[in-house]
Amino acid sequence: MADDLFKALADGTRRTILDELTEKSGQTLFEICARLSMKHGLGISRQAVSQHLAVLEAAGLVETRREGRYKFHDLNVAPLRHITERWLDPRSSEPDKDPS
Amino acid sequence: MADDLFKALADGTRRTILDELTEKSGQTLFEICARLSMKHGLGISRQAVSQHLAVLEAAGLVETRREGRYKFHDLNVAPLRHITERWLDPRSSEPDKDPS
């Protein structure tokens, strides 16, 4: 659960994808590929980006909607809001003992 | 840099260690080992914990001070404060293009 979230954030390319979706929401896979290549000089295959998006989606950070042959990717920042709370503000979220 | 931070947070055992140091600061290696075993049922070797602490220290999340044969570990939450800002509050931290 929270593990998926931290794992998703652990990769630099995925964080860059989140940056891109922050800048422009609702991008397609090809659009994201193009921007990673152009703006960030990342020589990465379409399949690799697709896999990254799957990880981000599993973590709840990206949501998708399909329209015809296009699949749009939207950012969902909700899971990010309180992930550091347990250490920054222990009183509010301490009673949590799972090794997430 | 930021990469070390996210990588450090990617492991569940390390996050549990941060939880323990949040609850009681200044613990020794053996103390942390004991608590991981007792409270969290983690059957993990001393060396493994030591390696986790090294990762956390490299990320700036843990600081150490030595006294005699004891080495105390203190939590430093400063690096955690703004790590999600780039997505939660894009206006303030967008101009950041490194693939960190």
Next chain:
DNA sequence: ACTATAGGTAAGTAGTCACTTGCCTATCAA
């Protein structure tokens, strides 16, 4: 001095992860 305790170093291993390659499906335009 001897010994137990606290910690460090380093090599080896099994599993995970990012990425590629190759092929397949689906939608749309001509």
Next chain:
DNA sequence: TTGATAGGCAAGTGACTACTTACCTATAGT
């Protein structure tokens, strides 16, 4: 219907990572 575009699935590979095992150093108590 043919071809181009957008995307999906799955096996294979190399690198990384968490963990163990084995041995070594340093401080403290008796």
